Amino acid sequence: MEPFAVTKFREYIRIKTVHPDPDYDGAIAFLDKYAEELGLECRHVKVSKDDVNRTIVIMTWKGRNPNLKSILLNSHTDVVPVYEDQWKCDAFAAIKDENGDIYGRGTQDMKCVGIQYLEAIRRLKKEGKQFERDIHLTFVPEEELGGEYGAAVFFKTKEFSDLNIGMALDEGLANEGNKYTAYYGERSPWWIRFKSEGNPGHGSRFIENTAAEKLMKLIDTLLNFREEEKVKFQQSVKCNLGDATTVNLTKIEGGLAYNIVPAELSACFDIRIPPTVDLKEFEGQLTKWCESAGQGVSFEFVQKTSNTNVTSTDANDPWWKAFTDGIKKLNIELTTEVFSGATDSRFLRAAGYPAIGFSPMRNTPIRLHDHNEFLNETNFMEGIDAYYAILPCLADVPSF
Template sequence: MSCVQKANMLPEKDPKRQGEKDPQEDPSVTLFREYLRIKTVQPEPDYDTAVKFLERIGSELGLQCQKVEVCPGRVITILTWKGTNPHLRSILLNSHTDVVPVFEEYWRYDPFSAFKDSEGNIYARGAQDMKCVSIQYIEAIRKLKAEGRQFPRTVHMSFVPDEEIGGHKGMEMFVKRPEFATLNVGFALDEGLANPTDTFTVFYGEKCPWWIKVKVEGNPGHGSRFIENTAAEKMHRVITSFLEFREREKQRLKSEKHLTLGDVTSLNLTMLNGGISFNVVPSEMSAAFDIRIPPTVDLKAFEEQLTAWCRAAGEGVSYEFHQKYTDQSVTSTEESDPWWKAFSGTCRDMNMKLQCEIFPAATDSRYIRAAGHPAIGFSPMNRTPVLLHDHNEFLNEQVFLRGIEIYAHLISALASVLPLQAEA
């Protein structure tokens, strides 16, 4: 039975599918599912509805709300819980509002219905990446405020657009604006990944994404002849050099058991273009590569290697960058660091096993770190398959609810970190 057939067999009036409220459902889960139903899907995300949703919640919780339009149609929403000593550096809880596209024919349920099955699994685009974290932040603060708690440090929640397409009209612009500077950020939390084991993965740094297009020029002619120095021959040499390096890194990851995906350079050929007709040898071809480089790699030496591969392929071979991120800042995970000590100590108190890694892709954390602020990538989803950007993305409601408890403890600890030497 196909996925489409299964979806069509769903009851038409199932309240969990239609978006009606279930009186027996935890209100935090209901809010999470409401947020999931807002179609902030690229390339045309409904940001206006998302911002109104967040404003409504901020008003309910008595939080200050600020909206910063970093460019037309791209608004950063900031909800602020003021601390008792606002001169201290603040805690920033960041999340993005957009989600990646879907191929609905491969989904068991409508990816924007937030359908919950009998096991409590909530299916929706953004269930893991990362609307769960947004609502967990909110509900953790709701819980703390209901308990009458107050903390010295101010807590900001930032909800940013366009992370899924690079953050160039979102966090990258925001960190350069005076409104970000006035947040007085001391430490930030952002997204991580699910972990199928009992362990929680924590990310203290990220790879540098390099997107390059290699262009080759060669002799054209009739498709029946053995023409010398064709673009295809040169492109073959380029691709061979790049993919041989890819295989070496792949084997290194397999053979050195202590390594994770974040510790090696990933490289993939993602686009190949050239030619106009079957019987015409093209004079030009191009290939696009997505390269992700860990912070342990010398970027200057790596680019020299790219240049050497292109030079070895022959004359008329060049490359251009479509993205070249070079900041290799990482956040301290030493117990002597007060922020990490508060984070890791709280997790130990909750008997959480942490695994520290370099994030294998890229998130908005890289812009926060580049601006000089420590940031940790963390999504409290253990015993959960990694399904970000995948079909049938889901999160179990019990995992979601536990994440609220985890964030409540983490926010309490981080917002209570004693004044640092620079703040005295």
């Protein structure tokens, strides 16, 4: 017989909170009912002023001492689109095969974690447990679009401030080996549009000083830098992806017709920068590369994160000690890394809150945003055990 927690997980997967038209209403109704089942306080905070229902669902399990800083368990409800013809089954049917592998968009990123929080709390409440600190669960929209209209807005509101957060847990990645991975920081995502202006003219002539020539020079410089970083990453046994600067050309724009040399072209890059890099210096390097490419070459930020805050992993830090004490109960080895992508945790760290990215999945290939995303039933249930061990340690951290 299927565990009740797995049934709830599959039900959550079937709610199509997929962009560009996520069913947030369906997710909110599902979560409201969940909170009622568990006897958790539940309220909503709307973070948008337009017709899109960007609503934060907040659940609260009260502790004995509301004056103490609380614990935040954050997760996002939205998921990325799928290439339906590349999936072996319906990406929103939550099909479970004979091996116990559950297929569906969001199985790893990150509907599993939201349900694991709730089912660990169900188990703890059933045992009559209560802790010193309040535990808040937040289910936020728009993370997959960068979080700018979801968590980034919410974390600046009075409603969030009133939660009196001491530390937070958010998403991580699966570990393909037999360990868990905790993420204490993130790279800064810079989405940049480089613009090149040059002489236009007829496509039959040798036009000098064209936008294309200068843009190609800049692109070559950026891709050469990319190759240097790639080599350093591959040659270092201690370097994880989160420790490297990645540079990827994602879009080229411009031109009016096949026979017109354009007066302007642009190239868009996704650059991810680790917290060890001086961001001011790096931006200065980008400026120099533009100047070297030629007059009329410039850049603008589409998205720019300039936070290099990391969460302490010092053995004497009370929050980190409590988290790792919980992991020790599981007898599972823990590794630590800088997260290679970007999550809502970056907004928390930027505001000074300790935040640990943690998705308790091991022996699992990383399939977030990939075709045939899946999570095995056994690994999912083990994740509930992980939070069952960790939450009491965090929620009973003495005042400090």
